[in-house]
Amino acid sequence: MQSYYAARAGEYDAVYEKPERQADLRQIEQWLPSALYGERLLEVACGTGYWTQFLAPVASSIVAVDSSAETLRIARQRVPQSTVLFEVGDAYALEHHGGLFSAAFAGFWFSHVPLERQREFLRGLNEVLEPGAKVVLLDNRFVEGSSSAIAESDATGNTYQSRKLIDGSTHRVLKNFPSEAQLLALTGGGLGQAAAYASWPFFWAFEYRVPEA
Ligand SMILES: C[S@@+](CC[C@H](N)C(=O)[O-])C[C@H]1O[C@@H](n2cnc3c(N)ncnc32)[C@H](O)[C@@H]1O
Helix, strand or coil: CHHHHHHHHHHHHHHHHCHHHHHHHHHHHHHHHHHCCCCEEEEECCCCCCCHHHHCCCCCEEEEEECCHHHHHHHHHHCCCCCEEEEECCCCCHHHHCCCEEEEEEECCHHHCCHHHHHHHHHHHHHCEEEEEEEEEEEECCCCCCCCCEEEECCCCCEEEEEECCCCCEEEEECCCCCHHHHHHHHHCCCCEEEEEEECCCEEEEEEECCCC
């Protein structure tokens, strides 16, 4: 995963140019900043800063973390605001980034979290957020003909895609497509309150609040 995204950094943003996804993207670009207005935000796996650029003008501050120095180099150029700090880090070790934040956002990251690590990820995230903080996850729905085909699945139920980069290299990438019911079940076990699911033809968003006690 990490070496794949480091190698893909320069061509990553092509995913935002797929013609069939443009209408959804314009709607989400309006919706997301309004959902996180004024927050002291932690952005997990920010990549090249595509979503950071829409959040920076409205958040009171952002710490944006990614494991790849290559994607962060692009993100820093794209998002010049001094209220945004880009840091190399690990989504499973967020305690190194100076919590407690009032909200968190992760775009197109949760689909790459193995099923067996989803609770661990959410627990670690909640620990660096204030009680009552809002969490927003945004990710892909599987759409035949637009999404890369599922090449295989493992015994746990994780699904994998085979992805090719411009240099011809092929990468096996874990990519899960959780349903609304699966997401609600995850937070239902005490990890989140006031959970809500929204969807567009190509994307889903899942919001919850960190439990108060
Ligand atoms: C699908 S990209 C999403 C990028 C960005 N959020 C977006 O929506 O455009 C997934 C990102 O996760 C990063 N990543 C992979 N493993 C990570 C980890 N353990 N901790 C933090 N970031 C990680 C990759 O470098 C990549 O930038």
